[in-house]
Amino acid sequence: MDLIDIGANLTHESFRQDFDDVLDRASAHGVGRMVVTGASREGSVHALEIARASGGRLFSTAGVHPHHAIEYDDATDAFLREIAVQPEVRAIGETGLDYNRNYSPRDVQREVFERQLRIAVDLGKPLFLHQRDAHHDFLAILKRYRDRVPAAVVHCFTDTGEALRDYLDLDCHIGITGWICDERRGAHLRELVKLIPADRLLLETDAPYLLPRTIRPMPKDRRNEPMYLAHIRDEVARDRGESREALTESSTRAAEAFFGL
Template sequence: MTLQLVDIGVNLSDKAFDKDRDEVVSRAVEHGVTTMILTGTSLAESQEVLGLARTHAGHCFCTAGIHPHGAKDANVQAFNELKTLFNEPEVVAVGETGLDFNRDFSPRPVQEKVFERQLELAIESRLPLFCHERDASERFAEIIRSYRDQINKLVVHCFTADKKALYRYLDLDCHIGITGWICDERRGTHLHPLMKDIPANRLMVETDSPWLLPRSLVKKPKNRRNEPAFLLEVVQMIATHTGQSLEQVGRQTRKTSLEFFNLTARHHDLQGQDGQ
């Protein structure tokens, strides 16, 4: 069986990968994860992941944005520099942006203002949005609703919330990113019955590595670090709880991801198993 998976959330610039970054990408490809979207959470990190995407051209693309944790440090210059990044062919989404009312590392009104500014930038650039939301579902949806007609596409990445939040996002035609959280028998089992509720053309998978190592992994790495090579665990768990085959989930999430990030044309020669 040869699957070609897309990992829509890889924090490849994280220091956890400093010693073997190139090997992590190679290992991912060997395990069938042939496309990775590298996450930018600040201006500096967005510039860094752009460089990594160029280094690993063909397999890696990236986002550019300001995470709600860093909203308090955002300024006009940062937004202007982000706008220039959106013109780079490797940058395929605005983000990671959104709201985090769990940790509140930035004041909530500031988070909202910075989020709205990035929504405006996404509308200007026509790029999709890669979004973060923690304990802020109602406010997040309220803000999205006022921009929804102008927004191209939006994914709520690393979805871990409840059925009410899921339906709130699906009603707004949002995409949903599922991580190894679904493999955690302590806190992720509530996601299992929800998998059947997510339309196939709205579901994508991600590791959010180096975090969220799937607890269902039989042979766990000693350093407990997650990496894209382990994405198949997430696909397998979704397959188990939707009654689909591993191949079905793999092919569909790949197709959805390539379409979401407008990569289908760029991957014409890399699609391999698609459509078979």
Template structure:
């Protein structure tokens, strides 16, 4: 089976001591390609450097996370726009709104998001979106851009039924992570999984975070990695009551189309 992990934080320091081994385990687990997530200007540059090492299997985003929106300036916006024109960049982001932690002032989050949405429109790139406790406002903001955006995905969706339907009504894609494997806070996702159309569903690990709690044996330090995407997929397949092979084919085709990835070698 072939899988595509649409959200990997491969530049995180948790991978500094064994990044090549992490990638090898992913390839052997059937992960054919992955999207490396950028969350800052520096991160956007770093993921591009990693993509150069394996340009047919590693791709990335370019953008600024709402946690870092406090650093957003016109000059930073210009630099992100420049980096976003690189061949390895397949989406703008990770950008969005986070009203759960509020690491950046909300007005600054909104400004950074709107300018990145406009950049995606200008470059005709998809958007890789983050949202926590802000679905109503995010949906309202997206309405002003959606007709001009080629595609958009809610990365690591954790919201409720109302939020899911609001995103689907805007023809957005939905990314599901190991959150769905969490018996403490992910059971509602298990119930919602079957409501996501096959042509709108993609899978991701968000590694090194969100280790699937169903995974056995547990890895040291509970670090998540792309090879564990199959554990997420197994839970999603059970919730959707479909064969794992079918889910692999659907989500891989969906991700490849969304990010305009080349066929895997």
């Protein structure tokens, strides 16, 4: 059974020159399908376009990342509603709150997050969520909508045990990336990942970001790509005391159910 990378930023410019090779390497390393993240109006269009051209290997999300919340207007909202009904688009997002960098004012981030939550409610789509240094506000807003959307994944989870329990109590899925391989910042995840039910644990690279620090040899360009999902799978399986085969099957089944694949 092949893995599914539930979060890959394949619209990133670093993939333009070798996009087909990236997909081929992913397949060679047991990653059969990928969900391409839409994080802006333009990025969501691009994600949809490459998903359409992939012959069923790629799917996409449609949303506006909190970094770009200041760009969100009524036209953006209408546009997201239009493209989100396309069959390749399997979730609303990447949306949420990011108080770490505050590229958009916090009040604007909260408003735009709610607007995208309403899109998910109206269209019956799952949520692809981002939260950094904003757990209290993020959780309070999400609670108001969670029972009206079919599913929600907290993508690239890096937070505390308390935050993890809050999300699990809301029946959220949890996305684990190569952050777990970072001995400086992600060591706590090696214990927390044991607490995630198998049917709610999803794996992702967040490529080209978050290259696992335990890869040897390290690629010279330090670019992450979907083929390294197999490395993340191996690390998580060891931390959970599972076989690679068992984690491959459970995470793939969970991703298929979440995205309706």
